[in-house]
Amino acid sequence: MGWKSLDDMELDGKRVLLRVDINVPVENGRVTDATRIERIVPTVTDILSRGGKVTLLAHFGRPKGKAVDEMSLKQVLPALEKALGRDVAFVPSLDAAAEAQGDLQLMENIRFYPGEEANDEGFARQLAALGDIYCNDAFSAAHRAHASTEALARLLPACAGRLMQAELSALEAALAKPERPVGAVVGGAKVSTKIALLENLVNRLDVLVIGGGMANTFLAALGADLGKSLEEPDYYDTAKDIMAQADKAGCRVILPVDGLVAREFAKGAAHEVAQLGPDAKLSDDQMVLDAGPNTVALVETAFAGLRTLIWNGPMGAFEIPPFDTATVAAARAAAAKTREGTLTSVAGGGDTVAALNQAGVADDFTYISTAGGAFLEWMEGKTLPGVAALGG
Template sequence: MGWKSLDDMDLAGKRVLVRVDINVPLKDGKVTDASRIERTTPTIRDIRAKGGSPILLAHFGRPKGKPVPEMSLSQLVPALEDAFGTEVIFVERPSREFIDAQAPDAVILVENTRFSPMEEANDPQMAQFLASLGDVYCNDAFSAAHRAHASTEGVAHLLPSCAGRLMAEELGALEKALGNPERPLTAVVGGAKVSTKLDLLSNLLDKTDYLVIGGGMANTFLAAQGVNVGTSLAEHDMADTARQILADADRKGCEIILPVDIAISPAFEAAESATYVDVSDCPDDQMILDAGPRTVEKIAEVITASKTLIMNGPLGVFELPPYHMATSAMLDCIAEQTGAGDLISVAGGGDTVAAINKAGHADDFSYISTAGGAFLEWMEGKTLPGVAALG
């Protein structure tokens, strides 16, 4: 661990710049899901308990370097005050004089950092300006840690820096899952395209004992092995790459698990019940929408034998019943093994979190990351600028 936590910092009487992720959904100017705000609460509470004053830095939406009234953070003040149980002072154009004039434990919210083009450009001038507002920098936004922006990376080099509670929790969970895992280690990777996850698959081959591949990606691997996938979503131009990945896995001792039976349908739509066939029996005019029960059985055996599991992507089209079956059954098994204390389970990515929530297992994983791009880049083995800057 090359970074400091809040416990390593003297915050008494200090103004603490805190980079947070409060990109929450809004409807008619009201927050409809405050869970991202709530996850920052331990950091804000602990900074104030240590005698510091939190100054919140955050982006909201994609304003592209210009002020956009609908993306103003001022709309989030009521939700922040509810979560923190204290007044939150919103400031559009902050200065050190303004900040020093507030109470020693005041919580201050600075307007959307992306209203300036200097933020995403990681302009040294903006980093210097932000640094002038505080005495200590605390990054609690792992979800933005893959971006080298002024508020995530630039300012971290200019002040004593540390990870917030949520960032520290996330990094600890990820280290347990992929950095120094208990073995056997299984990864579940789903999604539409192999081409978007080449870096991920290459990194996982070196680190995992089992690699379960589902979704449209599995069709590409099946097609590369000469299996007829009918009208299924598949990248036939990636056949050579898929065969190379299979050969590399064999050489590195990583067992790849692909479907042995499948749910087929003539159309991409919900149905009363699923039709299951052997993986070699997909008709020309049908598409694969899920893995079948024998595949689920094989995956359950692998999960039961594993000590650590990371998940990024569902096995089938979980949004369309009954093609959520394989994903739901796998999640039931992960939840059971985790609950019994036999498995460390970490998951992340938008579709993954949606599938877990839909299956009612949001509280049954060891850790669920709300970071999309940052979680994926970490799984790919890439250095995240916002984390590296804390070292």
């Protein structure tokens, strides 16, 4: 851990520029999911209770350096005030920020300024003039080298907020210094989006479970004929290379040995269990939409021997029952072991969080990351600019 936390900072009487991620879903001017807002409350409360003054820096959508009414952070203000249980001053511009009174204010969408996404040092200096300390609590934006995540951190004494601290500590425990044996579930639709992740993980894991549409590509690469299942023929060789790399590294790879197959992708579609493997042959109108019961049993047995588990991506088309069966069953098995205190479980990625919520076990995992792209890049072994700028 090379980064500082709020515990290392003297905050009394200091102006703190706090970078947060409150890029939440909004419909008809109302926030429909305030999770990201709620997760910044401990950091804001901590700074205020220690005598600091907080200016919140955040983005909303992709306005591309121009003011866009539909992307104003003003629409997030009521949900922010509700979460914090107090008033928050809204600052419409950089010029107004210098004149703002009070101990808590929200700056207008930082991406309204072209200097933000350009990581412009001149713009970062304008921001730095508004504070004495920089605190980054937006791990989910840490993979972006923007002025408010990277340049600003080099201009002021910098630290991680409580959410960033929790995220980094959890990910370091899961990947950098895990308690072994360590395993991972990597699912989702396409191998092409997770090559770097798989190549990094196979050298660090004892067990790798591959699920979702990705698994079809691996099975097809080994010789399976999976009908009209989603697969990527251009990545057959990549799949074989990853399997060879895993074998060399001593990482056991678990692919589906059976699956739920159907002729249409629809809720409640007629389906059957088919045996899978290199010799599998489905009819031309069939597709694999979930892992089967024997695969779930294999995965649950593998989980029983693990001490650390990383999860990214569902094991099937979890959005449409009954093709959520494998994901839900495996998630509940991991959650039960976590509750027993015998497993450290870390999960991340939008679909992953949605799937764990659907299984009703998100609260039982050791840590759930809401940082999609940043979580994936960290797991790929990449350096995140926003973390590196903190000294980590």
